[in-house]
Amino acid sequence: MNAPRNPRAAGKQAAKAPAPSPAEQLDLRPGQSLELLKELHILTREGRINQDSRRKLKQVYHLFNFIEPLLAELSTDGHAPSLADHGAGKSYLGFILYDLYFKALGQGHIYGIETRGELVARSRALAGQLGFARMSFLNLSVAESADAAELPAQIDVVTALHACDTATDDAIAFGLQKRARAMVLVPCCQAEMAACLRQGKALQLARTPLAELWRHPLHTRELGSQVTNVLRCLYLEASGYQVTVTELVGWEHSMKNELIIARYTGQKKRSAAERLRAILREMGLEQAMAARFGLQAETAGNASAVV
Incomplete structure (x- = not known):
């Protein structure tokens, strides 16, 4: 017959169990830089996160789950994928895409397009600080960016997360002009x-x-x-795209929740x-x-x- 379990010994064993890491506590993706999330003010300097930031990070991660397979497909045969992020704001999506995918890939380029000059300047400074050399930020509207000399004639992936009113339409027009292989759009108010x-x-x-x-x-x-x-x-x-429409995240996280994914087929x-x-x-x-x-x-x- 087994001896009765010693509650005091069990308590000592439990006390020795390692505490979960900050990444585990926050459900971060493998390889995600905590320092980047602190610089983006998603995490505090102590590594904590508030509910609003958690909601924002959840949206960006969920969007990343849709974009990553597109980039992986485009990266075959040594192709260096390009991505234009419209209405980039503070460039949460662009920085996390670079940190989790483009950095390890060693090639490819992300263009963040934003009308607010102070956010563009801040993103440029942060990219320089982090050594994210293959990121560019343009102080332009979505409509203006289609003919901008700073952008190449062809862009592989076009994203627009919560681009307001007709900005989503401008992002589609941009994608058509740039012969985008894929577009990932989350429309906002219209x-x-x-x-x-x-x-x-x-x-x-x-x-x-x-x-x-x-x-x-x-x-x-x-x-x-x-x-x-x-x-x-x-x-x-x-215009030749195969279209999928789904939810970005649960409605409790965002009321503007429709995700449109378009992949070019030519048909x-x-x-x-x-x-x-x-x-x-x-x-x-x-x-x-x-x-x-x-x-x-x-x-x-x-x-x-x-x-």
Whole structure:
């Protein structure tokens, strides 16, 4: 018969168990630099993290999980991948991508594009401090960056995390111009579509019962955002991309949670362009919004395809 367990001895054994490391406590990815997270103010100097920073890091890590396989695929045969991050802000995504992937790869380049000059200057200084030589930061809008001399003619991956209003559309236009192999987009607030819906509301209410979907201001805003993202996906499919739409993280972490992943296949879907135009026509938006999604507004007797 086994001797009864000594509670005091068990307590001593438990006391000897090693405490989890800061990386384990914070559920960090292997190889993640704690010093980088401190410089980004995700961690305090003592290695602690608050709930807001934890939420932000969770979003960036989850996005990294989608981007890493794309970069790995593009890096085969010695190719040096390039990535443009639009609306980079403090460049959390860019720095973590570099730290976890580009640094070990030893090649490739990340371009952070941001309109706030002070954030661009801060990111440049931090990249220099960390020795992240293959990172560049441009003080430009998304629209301006398409023709910027500092950027190469072709970019492999385009990202835009919570780019507001039409900035996501500008990022898509950038990706199309730069012949991007993949785009990873998390749209944010969207006002342009809602404004167009409000403008023609009375006429559309008289024309179709579907206009009830945007009769009330709250519905106008929410429907405008939803329809915009649907049209973005159709536009990408019509332009030769395979599109996947999913959640970025749980809704408790972010209300702007839709993740659009587009991979270039070269197979342009004519049906996607036709459905895009049909939705615009049904909602009375063809004249106002056709050009936004690569279409020419139709004139009498003239049906146009994607530009």
